[in-house]
Amino acid sequence: MSIKIKSVTDIIDKYDHFVFDMDGVIWTGGQFIESGVQGVKHLIEKGKSVYFLTNNSTKSRQSYFEILTGIDIKTDLNHIYSSSYLTAVYLKMNNYKKAFNLGVIGITEELSAQGIKTKDSDEFKDNQYVTYDIFNSIQPDEDIDCVVSGHNPQFNYYMLCYASLCIQKGCKFVAANPDSFIKVQNRLMPAGGCIQAILERATGQKSLLVGKPSPTALEIIMKQNNIQDKSKIVMIGDNPETDIEFGWNCGIDTILVTTGVTNQEQAEHVKTTYVCDHLYI
Amino acid sequence: MSIKIKSVTDIINKYDHFIFDMDGVIWTGGQFIESGVKGVKSLIEKGKSVYFLTNNSTKSRQSYFEILSGIDIKTDLNHIYSSSYLTAVYLKMNNYKKAFNLGVIGITEELSAQGIKTKDSEEFKNNQYVTYDIFNSIKPDEDIDCVVSGHNPQFNYYMLCYASLCIQKGCKFVAANPDSYIKVQNRLMPAGGCIQAILERATGEKSLLIGKPSSTALEIIMKQNNIEDKSKIVMIGDNPETDIEFGWNCGIDTILVTTGVTSQEQAEHIKTTYVCDHLYI
Numbered sequence: 001m002s003i004k005i006k007s008v009t010d011i012i013d014k015y016d017h018f019v020f021d022m023d024g025v026i027w028t029g030g031q032f033i034e035s036g037v038q039g040v041k042h043l044i045e046k047g048k049s050v051y052f053l054t055n056n057s058t059k060s061r062q063s064y065f066e067i068l069t070g071i072d073i074k075t076d077l078n079h080i081y082s083s084s085y086l087t088a089v090y091l092k093m094n095n096y097k098k099a100f101n102l103g104v105i106g107i108t109e110e111l112s113a114q115g116i117k118t119k120d121s122d123e124f125k126d127n128q129y130v131t132y133d134i135f136n137s138i139q140p141d142e143d144i145d146c147v148v149s150g151h152n153p154q155f156n157y158y159m160l161c162y163a164s165l166c167i168q169k170g171c172k173f174v175a176a177n178p179d180s181f182i183k184v185q186n187r188l189m190p191a192g193g194c195i196q197a198i199l200e201r202a203t204g205q206k207s208l209l210v211g212k213p214s215p216t217a218l219e220i221i222m223k224q225n226n227i228q229d230k231s232k233i234v235m236i237g238d239n240p241e242t243d244i245e246f247g248w249n250c251g252i253d254t255i256l257v258t259t260g261v262t263n264q265e266q267a268e269h270v271k272t273t274y275v276c277d278h279l280y281i
Numbered sequence: 282m283s284i285k286i287k288s289v290t291d292i293i294n295k296y297d298h299f300i301f302d303m304d305g306v307i308w309t310g311g312q313f314i315e316s317g318v319k320g321v322k323s324l325i326e327k328g329k330s331v332y333f334l335t336n337n338s339t340k341s342r343q344s345y346f347e348i349l350s351g352i353d354i355k356t357d358l359n360h361i362y363s364s365s366y367l368t369a370v371y372l373k374m375n376n377y378k379k380a381f382n383l384g385v386i387g388i389t390e391e392l393s394a395q396g397i398k399t400k401d402s403e404e405f406k407n408n409q410y411v412t413y414d415i416f417n418s419i420k421p422d423e424d425i426d427c428v429v430s431g432h433n434p435q436f437n438y439y440m441l442c443y444a445s446l447c448i449q450k451g452c453k454f455v456a457a458n459p460d461s462y463i464k465v466q467n468r469l470m471p472a473g474g475c476i477q478a479i480l481e482r483a484t485g486e487k488s489l490l491i492g493k494p495s496s497t498a499l500e501i502i503m504k505q506n507n508i509e510d511k512s513k514i515v516m517i518g519d520n521p522e523t524d525i526e527f528g529w530n531c532g533i534d535t536i537l538v539t540t541g542v543t544s545q546e547q548a549e550h551i552k553t554t555y556v557c558d559h560l561y562i
Contacts, residue, residue: 002322020385029413029417030413030414034457063296070406125408125410126408127406127407127408127437128435128436129406129434129435130434130435131434132310132311132465132470133311135465135468135470136310136465136466152410152438153410153411153412153438154408154410154411154437154438155437155438156408156437156438156442157433157434157436157437157471158438160436160469161471163464164469164471165468168468168469180482180483180485181445181483181485184413184416184417185417187444187446187449188449188483188484188485189416189442190438190441190445190479190482191481193482194441194479194482194483195479196482197478197481198471198475198478198479198481198482199477200478201461201471201474201475201479202461202462202469202471202475202477203469204461204462209318245298273371279484
């Protein structure tokens with residue numbers, strides 16, 4: 001049975017490390033969430049370790065750092081874990097050399113920073129009706145050894161074909177972002193999970209997930225920050241399928257907020273440690 | 282344990298009605314399959330009832346009729362069941378008035394023939410990067426009451442958003458084509474099932490399936506042709522997930538051919554009545 005808390009201050013003494021999802025917690029659909037922003041600032045002022053962990057693969061860590069700094073949140077690159085960065089770390093660790101980026105620029109930026117080459121789906125943004133002839137003409141670059149899927153607001157069928165053909169010739173399929181959608185002015189906007197889904201269907205293959213709810217992210221966070229005690233970590237997010245599931249997969253506590261894709265009524269049915277409507281009052 | 286047959290003549294006396302899938306049986310990726318074409322012709326010559334049942338939603342029945350006539354297959358419109366036609370019949374029977382067509386022209390042609398209005402995704406083929414602002418500006422037409430998904434080689438993210446927003450405001454979601462892919466020069470080309478998959482993921486809703494393996498098609502075929510005895514019907518196809526599953530769902534026998542998406546080796550693991558490498562020798 002989850003505990004309803006009035007704000008993050010209710011449980012502030014219980015944890016040292018606070019891992020924040022961003023979409024649906026700190027902002028949503030281009031607008032900041034006041035209680036989320038204040039909640040983060042309050043924890044930082046009180047000397048807590050605050051990390052940002054997002055499945056949003058469209059931006060690099062540097063971009064997120066600039067956004068957070070722009071609203072006076074005191075953090076640094078080392079506390080920001082975007083799925084674009086986590087994917088680059090994973091691919092580097094496993095010796096991949098060149099990726100077909102089925103997401104957008106954030107992925108390319110982080111991969112390049114790790115020395116991994118990319119071919120960008122952006123090259124194919126001019127939409128064409130893919131006939132059999134055009135399909136037959138698609139010959140993926142020989143040196144591509146992996147495909148990364150992520151949110152792509154300019155996705156099209158040609159890009160899907162190219163990615164599918166890479167995977168058919170043996171490339172590793174990695175999904176940076178499994179979020180089905182994000183909330184934008186109370187309507188659902190398709191997110192990276194949709195690109196993951198269409199490519200899994202086109203190839204009949206399951207992707208390797210780097211973003212939440214895969215525990216890969218926590219392994220990297222704990223290692224890079226010398227954290228040893230999981231009981232001192234709490235995950236804050238709005239999405240049961242990614243944020244809260246991540247908590248369960250990792251063995252850490254979770255706060256489900258109702259400022260994003262989950263409303264108060266839906267929250268009652270989610271198995272989470274805490275539920276919170278306003279992180280800071 | 283499935284029975285291997287040398288050609289369709291082995292079992293010709295057992296059945297009166299032969300339902301043929303087309304992609305992977307009669308043609309594949311723009312090229313005709315000799316044994317499939319001859320198999321169909323030999324059955325028609327012997328006085329058998331031959332029907333064509335395809336999940337391919339890109340063409341109308343009239344277009345298929347012209348292709349089949351073009352290679353001297355003697356048939357008529359009433360023996361051709363494209364998923365575009367079946368979808369139109371279903372929507373008409375259930376009083377839908379206007380569809381957002383997330384497939385291509387074949388669906389619009391059949392819907393119009395049944396008096397159903399359409400808004401075509403083709404309107405949005407010029408690819409744009411869908412920002413939050415652009416997403417917020419999307420207001421689906423008020424009078425759209427259903428969304429039809431199908432193969433779409435010019436599909437893009439904007440079309441996905443429009444379709445998802447229709448479904449979010451209550452439109453019925455119907456999938457004309459659930460095929461994951463078709464075989465083109467020995468490589469897999471994404472088909473209508475990919476569009477179905479991405480839209481299901483974007484909305485969190487399951488589509489109503491009209492094409493195989495849904496038994497809806499057989500109900501319509503039997504009714505329109507006064508067929509009463511299922512034991513006299515056999516389904517011929519290359520795709521276990523659609524054609525053979527269709528047979529099981531309907532309670533009719535099936536012939537799995539290895540000229541399409543299923544190889545001889547893969548066929549050994551499929552539960553089907555018959556397996557056949559060449560429908561006619």
